[in-house]
Amino acid sequence: KQEVTQIPAALSVPEGENLVLNCSFTDSAIYNLQWFRQDPGKGLTSLLLIQSSQREQTSGRLNASLDKSSGRSTLYIAASQPGDSATYLCAVSAYKYIFGTGTRLKVLA
Amino acid sequence: EAGVVQSPRYKIIEKKQPVAFWCNPISGHNTLYWYLQNLGQGPELLIRYENEEAVDDSQLPKDRFSAERLKGVDSTLKIQPAELGDSAVYLCASSFLPGGTDTQYFGPGTRLTVL
Numbered sequence: 001k002q003e004v005t006q007i008p009a010a011l012s013v014p015e016g017e018n019l020v021l022n023c024s025f026t027d028s029a030i031y032n033l034q035w036f037r038q039d040p041g042k043g044l045t046s047l048l049l050i051q052s053s054q055r056e057q058t059s060g061r062l063n064a065s066l067d068k069s070s071g072r073s074t075l076y077i078a079a080s081q082p083g084d085s086a087t088y089l090c091a092v093s094a095y096k097y098i099f100g101t102g103t104r105l106k107v108l109a
Numbered sequence: 110e111a112g113v114v115q116s117p118r119y120k121i122i123e124k125k126q127p128v129a130f131w132c133n134p135i136s137g138h139n140t141l142y143w144y145l146q147n148l149g150q151g152p153e154l155l156i157r158y159e160n161e162e163a164v165d166d167s168q169l170p171k172d173r174f175s176a177e178r179l180k181g182v183d184s185t186l187k188i189q190p191a192e193l194g195d196s197a198v199y200l201c202a203s204s205f206l207p208g209g210t211d212t213q214y215f216g217p218g219t220r221l222t223v224l
Contacts, residue, residue, distance in 0.1 A: 004151070031210050043113070043200055043215035044152070089151050096165055097142075097213065099151030 002027045004092055006100035013080055014108050021075040021103045023090035028068045034097070035064050035075050036089045044089065048075070080107045111135070113216035115201050121222045127189035130219045133182070134203030141178060142213065143186050144200040152200055158184065159207050188221075196223045 003026045013019050023033070032051045036044040048057045048064040050073070056065040063076040073090055087104045091097040114133040122128050134141050139160050144152035155174065157165040160181040169176065173192070178184040188195055198218040204211040 034212065036215075041220075043217045044202075044213075046212050046214065049212050091151070093210065096154050096157060097152075099153070101149065101151050 002030075002092060002094065002098045004090060004098050004100040006088075006090060006103050008103060009101070010104040010106075012106045012108060015080060015082060017080050017107075019077050019080055019105075021077070021088050021090075021105070023073040023075070023100055025071045025073075025092045025098075027092075027094070028071055029094055030068065031093045031095075033064075033066050033073050034091050034093070035062075035073075036091065038087045038089060038102070040086075047088075077105075080105075082107050082109045113201055113203055113214055115199075115216035115219055117219055118217060119220050119222075121224065122191055123224050124193055125190040127187065128191050128221060129188075130186045130199050130201075130221075132184045132186070132201030132216060134184075134201070135214055138203035138205050138214070139181070140204045140207050140211075141184050142202040142204075143176060143184070144202065146198045146200055146218070148197075155186070155199075164207075191221075191223045193223050196221055 005024045007022045034049045035047045038044045050057045050066040061078040066073045085106050087102040089102040091099045141158040143155040146152045156169045158178045176186045198220050200218045202213040202215045204213045
């Protein structure tokens with residue numbers, strides 16, 4: 001059974017800092033991995049999708065990497081801003097998405 | 110382009126009452142998902158539709174939950190009767206490609222409170 005773990009559960013950083021969020025999964029037989037952002041009381045917004053054959057994806061200040069063999073993904077956020085404060089969830093897909101419990105990020109002005 | 114639409118946004122009911130949630134996916138998206146999200150947790154899949162066919166409903170508590178997507182477009186999720194433990198956010202998502210192979214787009218969710 002696929003299990004997805006995200007560490008840390010919560011993180012506070014000063015504005016401008018670069019940071020890394022971690023996601024690990026137990027079964028490497030996946031189609032893809034997706035990172036989402038969730039603001040309080042809102043639905044999820046897709047940030048990056050990495051296909052199983054890819055190693056990384058980039059969008060603006062965000063970079064996500066995937067190492068299927070070790071069951072790990074990281075989301076790198078450069079030059080963090082207060083507007084980045086949200087919960088970040090990763091999800092792995094093999095016929096259906098299995099989500100982690102998320103990392104609650106707070107960027108302090 | 111309109112996103113995934115869900116209604117109502119909030120619902121408060123007493124236990125044992127019925128409740129229904131409605132979802133309209135992004136136009137052209139054949140795959141529709143219903144998820145349940147408890148506070149502090151990630152979403153958990155309840156049911157997945159490919160067009161009008163429910164292809165994965167293994168996590169749907171069928172004694173009290175039901176869902177339909179009659180014309181392969183919008184969908185309704187129903188709970189009857191509701192229990193206290195059903196209080197959660199119910200999220201709908203859609204994707205163009207099937208089977209977890211594509212980006213999912215989420216609606217804002219319906220927050221259910223059962224008293």
